[in-house]
Amino acid sequence: MVENSDPNSRILGILAGGGPFPGQVAAAAQAAGRPVFIVAFEDFAEPAVIGPYPHEYARVGAAGRILALLREHRVQDLVLVGPVRRPSLLDLRPDYEGTKILARIGRAAFSGDDGLLAAIVRVLAEEGFRVLGAHDIVVDALGPRGALGKLAPDPQAMADIARGIDIIRAMGRADVGQACIVQQGIALAVEAIEGTDQMLARAGALARPGPGGVLVKMAKPEQDRRADLPAIGPRTLTAAAAAKLRGVAFEAGGTLLTDRAACIAAADASGLFLYGFDPDVAATTKGATP
Amino acid sequence: MVENSDPNSRILGILAGGGPFPGQVAAAAQAAGRPVFIVAFEDFAEPAVIGPYPHEYARVGAAGRILALLREHRVQDLVLVGPVRRPSLLDLRPDYEGTKILARIGRAAFSGDDGLLAAIVRVLAEEGFRVLGAHDIVVDALGPRGALGKLAPDPQAMADIARGIDIIRAMGRADVGQACIVQQGIALAVEAIEGTDQMLARAGALARPGPGGVLVKMAKPEQDRRADLPAIGPRTLTAAAAAKLRGVAFEAGGTLLTDRAACIAAADASGLFLYGFDPDVAATTKGATP
Numbered sequence: 197m198v199e200n201s202d203p204n205s206r207i208l209g210i211l212a213g214g215g216p217f218p219g220q221v222a223a224a225a226q227a228a229g230r231p232v233f234i235v236a237f238e239d240f241a242e243p244a245v246i247g248p249y250p251h252e253y254a255r256v257g258a259a260g261r262i263l264a265l266l267r268e269h270r271v272q273d274l275v276l277v278g279p280v281r282r283p284s285l286l287d288l289r290p291d292y293e294g295t296k297i298l299a300r301i302g303r304a305a306f307s308g309d310d311g312l313l314a315a316i317v318r319v320l321a322e323e324g325f326r327v328l329g330a331h332d333i334v335v336d337a338l339g340p341r342g343a344l345g346k347l348a349p350d351p352q353a354m355a356d357i358a359r360g361i362d363i364i365r366a367m368g369r370a371d372v373g374q375a376c377i378v379q380q381g382i383a384l385a386v387e388a389i390e391g392t393d394q395m396l397a398r399a400g401a402l403a404r405p406g407p408g409g410v411l412v413k414m415a416k417p418e419q420d421r422r423a424d425l426p427a428i429g430p431r432t433l434t435a436a437a438a439a440k441l442r443g444v445a446f447e448a449g450g451t452l453l454t455d456r457a458a459c460i461a462a463a464d465a466s467g468l469f470l471y472g473f474d475p476d477v478a479a480t481t482k483g484a485t486p
Numbered sequence: 487m488v489e490n491s492d493p494n495s496r497i498l499g500i501l502a503g504g505g506p507f508p509g510q511v512a513a514a515a516q517a518a519g520r521p522v523f524i525v526a527f528e529d530f531a532e533p534a535v536i537g538p539y540p541h542e543y544a545r546v547g548a549a550g551r552i553l554a555l556l557r558e559h560r561v562q563d564l565v566l567v568g569p570v571r572r573p574s575l576l577d578l579r580p581d582y583e584g585t586k587i588l589a590r591i592g593r594a595a596f597s598g599d600d601g602l603l604a605a606i607v608r609v610l611a612e613e614g615f616r617v618l619g620a621h622d623i624v625v626d627a628l629g630p631r632g633a634l635g636k637l638a639p640d641p642q643a644m645a646d647i648a649r650g651i652d653i654i655r656a657m658g659r660a661d662v663g664q665a666c667i668v669q670q671g672i673a674l675a676v677e678a679i680e681g682t683d684q685m686l687a688r689a690g691a692l693a694r695p696g697p698g699g700v701l702v703k704m705a706k707p708e709q710d711r712r713a714d715l716p717a718i719g720p721r722t723l724t725a726a727a728a729a730k731l732r733g734v735a736f737e738a739g740g741t742l743l744t745d746r747a748a749c750i751a752a753a754d755a756s757g758l759f760l761y762g763f764d765p766d767v768a769a770t771t772k773g774a775t776p
Contacts, residue, residue, distance in 0.1 A: 366660035370653045372673040383662040383678040390675065390692055398688070424528055 208333065209271030209325070210234045211262070212251075213240040213278030217330065217427060218452045219245040222275050224334040228341065233269040235262055236459035240280050248432050252466030260293025263323060274325045275333060276317070276423050279391065285352040288369060317423050329422045330452060339428065339472045341448035345460045347469040349443055354478065356381065357445045360412025361475050392432060399439040408440050414447035427452040428470075429464040432461060437466035448472035498623065499561030499615070501552070502531040502541075503568030507620065507717060509535040511567050514624040526551055530570050546570060550583025553613060555598045564615045565623060566607070566713050569681065571656065573719045607713050619712040626746060629718065631738035635750045637759040639733055642697050644768065646671065647735045650702025653767050655776045658706035664716040669699030671726040682722060689729040698730050704737035704765060715717040717742040718760075727756035738762035 208225045212218035212234050214215065218241065223231045226249075234241075234251035241253070241434040250269075254262045266274070290298055297319055315388075317327050331337040343349070349357060363383055367373040375387040377399045384402045387395045403409060413426040428446055436444050444463070451472070453459050463470040502508035503526050508531065512522045516539075524541035531543070540559075544552045556564070569630060580588055587609055601607045607617050609729075621627040632638070646668040653673055657663040665677040667689045674692045677685045684702065693699060705718040718736055726734050735752070736743075741762070743749050753760040 284639070296490060297698070363657070363660045363662055365658050366662075367676070370649075370656035370673075372653055372656075376678070383660075385680065386657070386662060386676045386678040388666070388673040388676040389686065398680065398684070 205230060206272050207231045207233055207270055208328075209247075209266050209269070209274040209357065211274065211276045212236045213276075213280035214240045214242060215278045215427070215454065216242075216245055216429065217452060219248070219275045220454060221275060221330050221333050222246070222249045228333075233266075233271055236266055237280055241278065256405070257290040257294045259297045260291045263293060266325070272324075272326060273328055274320055275328045275329045275330055278426070279424065293313050296347075317348055317420050326381045327386070331421075337452050337454075337458060338425075338449050339446050339451045339453040341474060343470045344456070344470045345463040345468075345471065347443065347467065348406075349410070349445065349465070349469050349471050352380065353410050353442055353469070356410045357412055357471070357473055357478050359383070360410060360445070361414065361473070361478055364412065364414050365417060365475075371416065374416060375411065375413045377409050377411050377439070379404055379441075380406060382409075384409055393435055396432075396435040396439045396441075399441070403440045408442040411436050411439075411441055411444045413445070413451055415450040421450070425450065425452050427454055428459060429454040430458040433459055433462035433466055433468055433470065437468055441468065443469035443471060445469075445473055445478075448474055487525065493518060496562050497521045497523055497558070497560055497565040500554050501564060502526045502536055503565045503566075503570040504532060504718070505568045506532075506535055506719065507568045507742060509538070510638045510744060511565060511620050511623050512536070513534075518623075518677075522618055522636045523561055525555055527570055527631060530600045531568065543580065545581075547578035547580040547584045549587045549609075550581045553583060556615070562616060563618055564610055564612075565618045565620055567620045569714065571719070582776035593663045601750060606677065607710055613629075617712050620668045620715070620742060621711075627742050627744075628715075628739050629736050629743040629746070631762045634746070634760045634762065635753040635758075637733065637753070639700070639735065639759050639761050640697075642670065643700050643732055643735075643759070646700045647702055647761070647763055647768050649673070650700060650735070651704065651763070651768055654702065654704050655707060655765075661706065664699065664706060667699050667701050667729070669694055669731075672699075683725055686722075686725040689731070693730045698732040701726050701729075701731055701734045703735070703741055705740040711740070715740065715742050717744055718749060719744040720748040723749055723756055723758055723760065726756055731758065733759035733761060733762045735763055735768075737761075738764055 207228050208222055210218055225232045230289050232249055234246050234249050236246045236251050236253045238253050238255050247483060252265050269378055320327050359381055360378045364373060364378045373387045375392050377384040385395045385399045413428060415425055428444060433444060459470060498509055498520050500512055500522055512524060515522045522539055524536050524539050526536045526541050526543045528543050528545050542555050610617050649671055650666050650668045653666045663677045665682050667674040675685045675689045703718060705715055718734060718741060723734060749760060
């Protein structure tokens with residue numbers, strides 16, 4: 197690999213999963229004068245999103261092909277963006293290089309839902325790549341603290357947020373989930389592998405009378421911040437409104453807001469709050485609830 | 487209240503939620519020569535199930551009416567059977583007595599999903615009732631250890647069961663859930679307020695190729711065993727088969743099997759295992775997995 201003197205003019209490799217965020221990362225890098233090359237994960241990356249940028253498709257398990265593509269395009273810096281549903285070992289159908297890497301990371305990577313992504317980041321670093329977080333590329337990618345739109349959570353909503361933080365922390369210890377929905381202290385729904393959209397889709401039918409619930413999203417305590425941070429987009433807000441929620445709360449500095457302005461506009465249009473919490477501060481508000 | 491000399495000839499009060507189990511408890515008590523009186527929770531108890539037995543309907547929040555009914559029918563021993571979706575405070579619409587009881591148990595009862603049931607058991611005890619578990623009435627109500635049907639879990643399934651136990655324990659610390667679905671180490675679904683049937687209904691679409699997943703059910707660590715034990719019925723097995731699972735595993739001695747023979751028959755007919763685990767033993771098998 198040839199070291200380039202200015203790291204910010206080096207080509208940026210993007211391993212792209214689903215959703216709009218890989219395109220936003222690519223656009224931000226190009227806007228900063230940095231060329232990009234995308235390896236798009238088959239079945240996950242959206243063609244309309246990555247189409248405008250130089251790219252090749254690869255299966256998640258085709259590690260040999262992925263590494264070859266990255267080297268061929270002289271990629272040194274890498275970012276992993278966009279959700280990839282964790283495959284089963286069988287789904288993975290690793291190529292020759294992939295099989296060697298699997299042996300290296302071991303089956304331990306399959307014991308939890310994050311194990312695999314963390315292992316991939318480790319392997320890429322060992323292969324000589326510098327793995328960055330999406331927030332290293334996109335300015336303001338991480339949601340800030342406080343109420344972003346016109347509305348703010350009331351004490352009942354703050355209590356629900358505090359309970360959501362407790363739940364995600366507890367689940368995080370078992371390496372499950374980054375989101376839940378809480379209404380009046382009741383855990384309406386807890387996210388496993390189905391994703392936030394599907395969880396929101398079932399929450400409407402579970403809603404109780406009275407003040408609506410809150411979607412709470414935060415990274416797992418041990419999570420590598422370079423892989424699979426929780427993300428919120430305008431669609432999340434629309435779906436939350438359809439599920440009769442009163443707002444969306446996220447871990448400030450630990451959640452990607454894909455298109456912040458559109459998120460705020462969607463929240464205001466739907467009458468929802470969009471609130472960035474510091475987990476340690478928010479959790480302490482619990483006792484203060486009437 | 488008049489004490490009766492033989493506790494086993496005293497009338498048995500049944501606070502009945504949904505499903506077939508209240509009827510089975512009533513039948514078991516009557517078969518043992520014990521009269522029963524059912525207070526059926528409106529919107530939860532199934533008329534076809536409780537119809538054959540002396541009963542009255544009451545709202546969950548109508549504590550005054552419930553206590554009056556129990557005293558009027560000279561009930562001293564009580565059992566709570568069948569799921570009741572935890573109501574919100576607003577849903578509850580407590581009567582005068584219910585409001586006083588709510589003030590007594592405090593809003594703390596609404597902080598978790600079990601808090602309310604545990605508080606109800608405590609209040610009933612304070613009101614002079616002896617609160618029993620359903621397993622005190624129905625012989626063999628609690629599922630035993632080991633494989634109950636023709637099939638037994640293989641090492642992969644045992645590893646999934648161990649992971650399921652980890653997940654339920656972690657969630658239990660946040661007072662959420664008694665069930666989850668694990669396939670090849672992946673948490674496909676985690677149960678919150680929606681119940682096992684709805685969780686199973688979404689799991690089929692989330693299944694991965696390769697060996698199917700396992701439904702794991704167990705009581706929360708701190709749970710009062712007289713209220714809302716996890717339950718498995720023949721319908722659970724049928725739904726698990728439809729979700730492409732390979733089996734259902736439950737905490738031996740801590741899970742109600744409603745109609746054990748029918749459960750075993752359904753498991754065998756669907757090619758599923760039905761397996762009672764000791765959480766402490768099963769959790770240790772994790773490291774032994776290939």
